[in-house]
Amino acid sequence: MTHLITPVNLLIAIVTLGVGTVKAVAARHKRDWTLRLTASVLITAGMIFLLAAPTVYRAVGTLTHSPNLSALLVPSATLICVAHAHALSQLWREDRRDPASLRRTAARWGPFYGSAIVAMTVLYFHAPLGEAAPLRFAAEYAPVPEVVAFHIVYWIALITTVVVTVRECWQLSIPGRPDFVEDLRRCIGYFAVALGFDLVNVLLTAIALVGSATGAHSGRSFAESAWLATIASCVAANMALASLVLRSRRAERRDKRALQALHDLVVREDPTVASNPHVLFAPRWSLWTGFDTSFELAIVMTQIHDGCGRLSPWWSPLPSVAVARLYAAEPPQGTPSKGRPDDVWDLTAAQAAATLLHAAQARGEAQAPYPPQVRLSRLPGSDIEIHEDRQHLVLVAQHLSHPRVLRAVDLAGQAQSVGRAS
Template sequence: MSQTTLTVINLSIALLTLALGVTKALAARREPGLNLALTASVLLLAGVIFLLATPPIYRAVGSAVHSPNLPALCIDIATLLCVGHAHYMTLLWHPERHTAVMRRRALKVWLPFYSAAITVMVILYACADLSEAARPLHFAPAYAHVTAVFALKSVYFAALITAVIATMVQCRQVALPGRPDLAEDLQTCMRWFAIAVGLDLATVGFTLSAMIGAVVRGDQRLDTLADASWVATIASGIAANWGLGRLALAATRDDRRDIRILKPLWRLVVTDAPQLVIPTGPLNSRVRLDRMMLEILDGARTLKPWMSSGPARAVEQLVDEEPTCVSGRSQAADTSIDLVAAQTAATLLYAAARRADTDQSPPAPAYRLVALPGLNVPASDQRAYLVRVAQYLNARPRPRRSLFLRRQQPDATHPIVSKALELGDQATTAG
């Protein structure tokens, strides 16, 4: 591989990877979280690896530190750190190992492993007799005859193989706690991730073959294998970027989709309570979504004095009596009926309309709702729950035929909710 081609390829991948890493780092600063921080660190370390492997930068760094082969050691160390961060990230995504106790246990096992490998590598490099600079990416075969260098590379290969295999095992079963909607996207990401770290094994094979060839034959005829090893590294970097990029895009896409779905519900509960709206500047989609959910929950609490038990009871009665519903599933519409979400949607629609009508007072104590349905939903399921509630609302308003619902309100998507509003209105008014 020519030096010019290598420079163009490495620099392009380095700039792209560093840009993605900086983007993730900024996102992690706005929204603190271990997943985002580790994703940023993996990308930034990968960018540093490709940047150091760019021939002009490789030589410039070596000249600046008065150790022309030091960038080769830095690339190996950065690679181990990158795989180590990726390994820990897959531990977070493992359904049985994402607890704090399991994370601490993993750190006690793996942190000494990586630390010891890197320490030994640094000591062996310091002990090696390196007379002159080797070509970028050809340090291993050029000094394979030096015992300290061969030992250094052996330690590096052993540590890398162990870490890669452990990471690939973790990639077999992953999950994002609290984000079941990303399960399929995460599995796709992990397949690419497994390919990326698996290609590191090919890098080891090519480099080790070039080193053994240099020792046995006493020449550099197998140097092309060193170039082949870097081609495998390039492919690994592309696969890792593609996998992490797909997951990031999928998460952003799903966040924006849920923001659109939640808007009718958000408008419904905060229209008459604008003080609940949190002032915001430019935010990413996840922060916007989190704030929208917080405002919805706060808005729902302000509606409590106007909540009636009628709509919730009517929804339950209609679900039990509806002839087209069997086992909670509508055969006509072929869609699931979420009883709790439908009750919540009907209750909020009713309460918001009653509060907005100045001629109406809160329902009589006998008809007031003690607690909003779904109030005890776990925090990890809150997003999915609110989305299901919002799906019963339609952003296009139309007048309701009701004794007091004179103000235009979002129409209920499901006919059972619409019917429940009428029945609940009649029961409360009659009472």
């Protein structure tokens, strides 16, 4: 099995280290803790598979004059990976993302992880070990008390953190748009499976340790098979990260397309400026970040907010009132989850869309700005939570062509014309 595992380990190590490096470079630009932890856990996981490859295992032992040093480095790095997953589970919880909560979590769990790794290090260097035993360390040195204690410390630390992290994942209460919540829950499910395979590794290694200590010949086979569980854990963890990234990127591209109509409405091109704001809607490729849709989407949203602010001198309360009256007369039956514009309905988003349409028309007709006393001071929906801003803007964009919104804008224009005539 060693000949089969070696190329598999090296392949996984190369791919994981490569992706982790790309994520690390991207994290330098975005300065996001979740992205940084993702990059760190990928690089650490890649090092685990690299060190566990029998060829590298022996080479590290030869260079350091400690033939089984990788048997210490691999479980230590595994605990660091699980600690990363634990930290990610905290960042996914809105009530624990603030710096004070994160510091409390680090102060509580940091000594636990650190003491486990220190204890394993002391036991390893105190143990009378001989020649290298890649993938069979537990079975080969089962009679050594320090090796038994080494694995017990590792298992206690790993099982504790896995159970705590899985419990945290399943107790998550995730705010935000339903599609993102569903994507994140699928990612968490893959993470739970990955951590479960780590427990399978513990079980198989324990069987190998006990079997070898009692003289059974199957200990080596179980020790090698335990690494298959680690490979499965890595695959599941990478599926979790890849699933979230791909689904998030697809949603970002969809929302960017949906926001183009709103962007076109509120962002007025300045002929004196060489850059064209609509270039943002053309896909761009970056060597380090791929199609950086999240960055471009953030720019689009920023420009939309700026454009809405520039329309504020023409914010009239009439379109919002007209939308409310039409809604009261005939409440729509659709929901915001449906795709056709005439099926999408959200009262606040509809009022914002009507207000912006009316304001853009007034500015386009070169009307004088409205006096402050008759002008809306705040756009409908401006008091929403930050994590709901993107979903709200998409809904506003979808309502721009809604029949009721268009009707409300017409009614507001008629009322304004009557007011000016009188």
